[in-house]
Amino acid sequence: MSWIKRKWVGVVAALLFSGQVLAESEVSLQELNEGIRKRTLSFAAPMWEGYTHKDGTGLYWEILKEVYTPLGFKVRLQNMPFNRSMKMLTKLRKIEGVPGEGHNSDFSNITYSKYPLEPEYLAIAYRKGAVASFEKTPDLTGKTVGMRKGYALLDNPVFGKFKVKEAVTLGTSLQHLVDKRVDVVVDELTELEASAEEKSIDLSQFEIAEFVTGEYYYMVYSDSPISQPLADIFDKRIEELLKSGWLDTVYEKWEVDMPEPIALLKNQ
Numbered sequence: 001m002s003w004i005k006r007k008w009v010g011v012v013a014a015l016l017f018s019g020q021v022l023a024e025s026e027v028s029l030q031e032l033n034e035g036i037r038k039r040t041l042s043f044a045a046p047m048w049e050g051y052t053h054k055d056g057t058g059l060y061w062e063i064l065k066e067v068y069t070p071l072g073f074k075v076r077l078q079n080m081p082f083n084r085s086m087k088m089l090t091k092l093r094k095i096e097g098v099p100g101e102g103h104n105s106d107f108s109n110i111t112y113s114k115y116p117l118e119p120e121y122l123a124i125a126y127r128k129g130a131v132a133s134f135e136k137t138p139d140l141t142g143k144t145v146g147m148r149k150g151y152a153l154l155d156n157p158v159f160g161k162f163k164v165k166e167a168v169t170l171g172t173s174l175q176h177l178v179d180k181r182v183d184v185v186v187d188e189l190t191e192l193e194a195s196a197e198e199k200s201i202d203l204s205q206f207e208i209a210e211f212v213t214g215e216y217y218y219m220v221y222s223d224s225p226i227s228q229p230l231a232d233i234f235d236k237r238i239e240e241l242l243k244s245g246w247l248d249t250v251y252e253k254w255e256v257d258m259p260e261p262i263a264l265l266k267n268q
Contacts, residue, residue, distance in 0.1 A: 043078070044095050086098055096226070113220070116218050122187065123186070149167060
């Protein structure tokens with residue numbers, strides 16, 4: 001085969017491949033839905049206030065129900081600890097998805113949605129004067145930071161070099177703060193408040209500061225044959241729910257900021 005013929009064969013093959021990729025990217029919502037024989041989907045997450053209530057309400061649960069049930073899926077929602085949820089997803093393959101995981105996950109064999117569920121907002125509780133005032137992110141260099149076991153929080157060098165002391169529950173971490181065994185406790189603000197109330201710890205004795213990490217929380221699935229189609233359905237339905245106005249309503253209802261990657265779609 002001459003060099004010219006080989007060149008044209010390569011060009012044609014590249015065009016065919018690009019056309020195939022384009023065709024695959026344009027699979028319709030109906031085709032994705034019809035390609036999934038499993039019609040009962042199970043999702044799991046801890047009981048997060050405002051996100052995953054036991055009665056099926058909350059931002060995450062309501063989005064998942066609105067994404068999948070109109071397409072004929074039955075959605076089962078379960079509350080369990082985060083590590084257990086992720087193991088049920090990635091190792092045991094007993095559930096289809098877990099909401100609220102970041103791209104810095106400690107777990108492998110997962111498939112991410114394209115669109116995030118929410119920006120990552122975290123808060124720190126600390127004794128007065130333990131952390132210097134800040135505008136964007138706290139500098140925790142040299143501090144001992146308490147957090148829940150298995151939560152890869154503040155996994156960014158912008159926060160400085162610090163020692164991590166893990167605890168099974170957030171309430172235990174807060175008690176460590178009271179006992180001066182840690183300098184700082186980090187988690188979501190609502191979780192800090194709920195755990196403090198449960199443990200009868202008065203947060204007013206500490207400084208509380210909330211900040212945006214610049215990361216996002218996503219919907220994650222396993223790496224099974226239906227995982228990518230389920231993620232694609234999620235993304236396509238998010239676009240539909242944004243256009244219908246439903247997505248704005250549910251984010252306003254639960255007083256959560258809509259993620260910028262989704263909000264920007266309004267301008268397209």
